[in-house]
Amino acid sequence: MWLPIRIDEQRPEPLYHQIEVQLRGLILGGQLKEGTLLPSIRELAVSLKCSAITVRRVYQDLESEGLIRTRQGTGTFVAGVEAVARDEHRLERAAEELEKAVDASLQLHCTLEEIETVFRQVLSKKTESRGGDPLDVDR
Amino acid sequence: MSTAKETDAAISLRGVRLENDRFVLGPISCDIPKGMVTAIVGPNGSGKSTLFRALLGLEPIPSGEAEVLGTSLVGARDDGYKSRIGFLAENPHAHENQSTADEKAIFASHWYPGWDWERYRKLMRHFDVDGGIRLAKMSKGMRRKAELAISMAHDPELLMLDEPSSGLDPFAWKTMLEELRRYMEPGDRTLVLATHIIEEIKRLADYILFIYRGKILGLYEKDRLLDDWRTIVVQSDYAPKGGSELLQRVPGFQGCEEAGAGVYRLDVDDPEQGEAYCRENGFRVLAVQRMELEDILSCLIRKEEAKR
Numbered sequence: 001m002w003l004p005i006r007i008d009e010q011r012p013e014p015l016y017h018q019i020e021v022q023l024r025g026l027i028l029g030g031q032l033k034e035g036t037l038l039p040s041i042r043e044l045a046v047s048l049k050c051s052a053i054t055v056r057r058v059y060q061d062l063e064s065e066g067l068i069r070t071r072q073g074t075g076t077f078v079a080g081v082e083a084v085a086r087d088e089h090r091l092e093r094a095a096e097e098l099e100k101a102v103d104a105s106l107q108l109h110c111t112l113e114e115i116e117t118v119f120r121q122v123l124s125k126k127t128e129s130r131g132g133d134p135l136d137v138d139r
Numbered sequence: 140m141s142t143a144k145e146t147d148a149a150i151s152l153r154g155v156r157l158e159n160d161r162f163v164l165g166p167i168s169c170d171i172p173k174g175m176v177t178a179i180v181g182p183n184g185s186g187k188s189t190l191f192r193a194l195l196g197l198e199p200i201p202s203g204e205a206e207v208l209g210t211s212l213v214g215a216r217d218d219g220y221k222s223r224i225g226f227l228a229e230n231p232h233a234h235e236n237q238s239t240a241d242e243k244a245i246f247a248s249h250w251y252p253g254w255d256w257e258r259y260r261k262l263m264r265h266f267d268v269d270g271g272i273r274l275a276k277m278s279k280g281m282r283r284k285a286e287l288a289i290s291m292a293h294d295p296e297l298l299m300l301d302e303p304s305s306g307l308d309p310f311a312w313k314t315m316l317e318e319l320r321r322y323m324e325p326g327d328r329t330l331v332l333a334t335h336i337i338e339e340i341k342r343l344a345d346y347i348l349f350i351y352r353g354k355i356l357g358l359y360e361k362d363r364l365l366d367d368w369r370t371i372v373v374q375s376d377y378a379p380k381g382g383s384e385l386l387q388r389v390p391g392f393q394g395c396e397e398a399g400a401g402v403y404r405l406d407v408d409d410p411e412q413g414e415a416y417c418r419e420n421g422f423r424v425l426a427v428q429r430m431e432l433e434d435i436l437s438c439l440i441r442k443e444e445a446k447r
Binding site: 009010012014015016040041042043045046049050051052053054 | 175176316320323324326341342343344345346360361362365366410427428429
């Protein structure tokens, strides 16, 4: 099966890290459902142009986190993910994105107070455009 | 430089040196890991084909130790290991020109106890080759595919391919990639291929063995190599002179080139430390880029040349 994983050659993070973060995201984000058969190590290595050593390392890490399971002779499957873990992941991802925005603002020489003001403005704009409900956001 | 324990090596060489009228190979030492794909990469005439011939027992090894699939190649030996190897030579053998692919397969089937006609037919079908045609009548690519099918039909423990994709069109090339991936799937097979095709190395290789003028420049885990080797582009406003000497001492230094007034392209294999060092010494870091395999190879060759 094909996985929507993209390697960005210009990123400083090592290949295994890029693959691991994205695959973990696909599982915790619910795009890969419990029981889905993952590609074999060699298959994924060929399609991502990385070595089998790298993929094996990713699978081992995710297996020890309980996100995937390997059954001898049949392959590697997505394990069941608890709702708690999925929620945690959601908040972690949101925090990462916000951090990027804060970094970008700091590079523009904004003070923390300015950033906070802007952030509140953005939030209230969202609330208004959604008819008072900030949660009703298109995904 | 060695990356695997001796017991995990399909091929293990220690100080191997051999010489014929045209060429000196070695001394070379390396362990080619079992269950993995190793690409042998180097300029033409580096000794790749001589190395293959030595591993097949076709060139005597007068000094050093060499072991293939657990069999020592030095002194009296049991030739049984050869039937567990599949080999595709760089050039076709002229004496086989008048045989059809199927006739060559019949000959090979007597030689290899593990020969499997079903596998042979499947490979030929997948490669879209008619086995009834004489090898000399086939196009270059067609013959390549037939010979590849024959070299793989006994499901060898070790498959050695010398420039396997030469003459293949892009579609045949994809089919070959697929078959080689399938061959590696069980996890206990070892593939060693000499190739110049960067895309092939990227898709298939786990390890890269760089070879040059009969010597090994290094055996690297591919992804680690691509992760570690980076070009840092730096600029210095106040130290354009003498900047180059300062940069020679950067951690993980592999090479340096002036790319304009006060701008240097610095090749390192420890990018984090390298970048920090540049900043500490008053250089502005303009960019940090991954290196292409061919640039890494040229860098290794330049270093080797500097030693000569």
